[in-house]
Amino acid sequence: QKEVEQDPGPLSVPEGAIVSLNCTYSNSAFQYFMWYRQYSRKGPELLMYTYSSGNKEDGRFTAQVDKSSKYISLFIRDSQPSDSATYLCAMSSSRAGKSTFGDGTTLTVKP
Amino acid sequence: GAVVSQHPSRVICKSGTSVKIECRSLDFQATTMFWYRQFPKQSLMLMATSNEGSKATYEQGVEKDKFLINHASLTLSTLTVTSAHPEDSSFYICSAISGRSDTQYFGPGTRLTVL
Numbered sequence: 001q002k003e004v005e006q007d008p009g010p011l012s013v014p015e016g017a018i019v020s021l022n023c024t025y026s027n028s029a030f031q032y033f034m035w036y037r038q039y040s041r042k043g044p045e046l047l048m049y050t051y052s053s054g055n056k057e058d059g060r061f062t063a064q065v066d067k068s069s070k071y072i073s074l075f076i077r078d079s080q081p082s083d084s085a086t087y088l089c090a091m092s093s094s095r096a097g098k099s100t101f102g103d104g105t106t107l108t109v110k111p
Numbered sequence: 112g113a114v115v116s117q118h119p120s121r122v123i124c125k126s127g128t129s130v131k132i133e134c135r136s137l138d139f140q141a142t143t144m145f146w147y148r149q150f151p152k153q154s155l156m157l158m159a160t161s162n163e164g165s166k167a168t169y170e171q172g173v174e175k176d177k178f179l180i181n182h183a184s185l186t187l188s189t190l191t192v193t194s195a196h197p198e199d200s201s202f203y204i205c206s207a208i209s210g211r212s213d214t215q216y217f218g219p220g221t222r223l224t225v226l
Contacts, residue, residue: 006154014194023208034215036217041202041220042219042220043115043117043217043218043219043220044155044204044217045217046214046215046216046217049214069159088154096143096146096208096211096213096215098157098160099157099215100157101155102154103153103154104153104154110200
């Protein structure tokens with residue numbers, strides 16, 4: 001069993017929709033939770049970074065962490081075609097330590 | 112924001128040759144850099160952790176004699192794929208940890224194609 005499982009997708013939504021991306025994990029040592037966006041043939045770009053449980057909001061993006069359920073989510077409100085990309089969740093037991101990545105969910109937002 | 116560069120962005124080589132990929136942190140010092148490999152439609156797989164001035168720590172299943180890592184300075188790490196074979200064709204991505212913010216910044220990746 002993988003340490004991090006990510007909903008595989010792909011997801012296709014109309015412009016303006018709310019998107020929910022999810023990951024579960026098994027390693028209770030994970031304390032830091034990240035979401036990355038990766039465009040085709042590019043390196044990942046950090047979107048959201050959360051420590052421990054709770055919610056964090058940044059513009060149209062909201063990250064949620066529920067450590068009791070070992071479940072994290074990324075919500076995108078008012079989705080735009082420019083949000084079309086692969087989204088990767090990642091987790092780490094220390095802030096500057098190595099991260100374990102999910103397999104990614106490819107999102108397409110149709111105009 | 113912090114910038115990490117990789118060079119080259121794309122390389123095509125013949126089977127049996129060695130290829131060197133550079134990873135540079137342009138505006139910050141990075142005591143730790145990571146090297147990842149990503150196959151099409153798959154996630155990033157950590158290959159090794161590179162610490163400045165010391166030997167790299169390789170993940171299980173990664174051949175250290177095939178994937179040579181050198182972290183000679185606080186802004187440069189290199190990955191050399193020795194005696195490359197077609198199965199080494201992949202997207203190689205590095206990341207660097209900013210000592211100031213403990214944030215991981217990724218490079219743009221290097222696409223290696225071995226013929």
